[in-house]
Amino acid sequence: MSHAENRVEWCFRKAADETARGRPHRGLVAQRPDRELARRHLAKAEHNARAIISFKKTGFSDWSASAAFYTAYHCFLAILAKRGYESRNQECTFALIARLIETGELRLDRDVLRRFHALDPDAVAASASVTGLREAEQYGVSLSLEEKAYERVLDLARDVLDRTKTIIEE
Numbered sequence: 001m002s003h004a005e006n007r008v009e010w011c012f013r014k015a016a017d018e019t020a021r022g023r024p025h026r027g028l029v030a031q032r033p034d035r036e037l038a039r040r041h042l043a044k045a046e047h048n049a050r051a052i053i054s055f056k057k058t059g060f061s062d063w064s065a066s067a068a069f070y071t072a073y074h075c076f077l078a079i080l081a082k083r084g085y086e087s088r089n090q091e092c093t094f095a096l097i098a099r100l101i102e103t104g105e106l107r108l109d110r111d112v113l114r115r116f117h118a119l120d121p122d123a124v125a126a127s128a129s130v131t132g133l134r135e136a137e138q139y140g141v142s143l144s145l146e147e148k149a150y151e152r153v154l155d156l157a158r159d160v161l162d163r164t165k166t167i168i169e170e
Contacts, residue, residue, distance in 0.1 A: 007095035033084040041078035061145040068153035075164035
């Protein structure tokens with residue numbers, strides 16, 4: 001069983017356990033596919049992508065990494081909503097996207113996911129992913145993102161957004 005499969009199984013069990021205890025879940029649940037919710041997540045992703053540019057214009061480019069991360073995150077939530085899943089956990093979201101790619105249920109290059117988040121922290125240096133860059137900028141003391149890093153996160157956000165639009169409308 002792959003790392004993603006193990007993580008997805010854990011996420012479903014976590015949600016079931018929390019729901020059984022009368023708590024809001026923080027995992028994964030299967031539900032009816034919801035194209036409208038998918039489109040709303042896509043709108044949020046587009047909103048976040050515009051924020052990347054806005055942050056740079058107003059002197060807050062360090063927040064562009066976070067906006068790029070959440071652009072991708074809402075794209076992935078859109079894909080899951082269209083396929084009939086609800087995720088309330090970032091790790092669970094990334095794991096399910098990875099599993100859908102592994103099983104061929106989602107036609108998305110695994111590298112797109114890796115550029116945003118490495119499921120196996122040993123496989124890719126933390127700073128190589130947008131998640132790593134977001135954490136460095138969010139928790140660090142830098143007040144601006146280097147131009148090369150800014151261009152990279154903007155290009156990645158645009159790429160995942162374009163790919164997700166195609167997937168949602170299929």
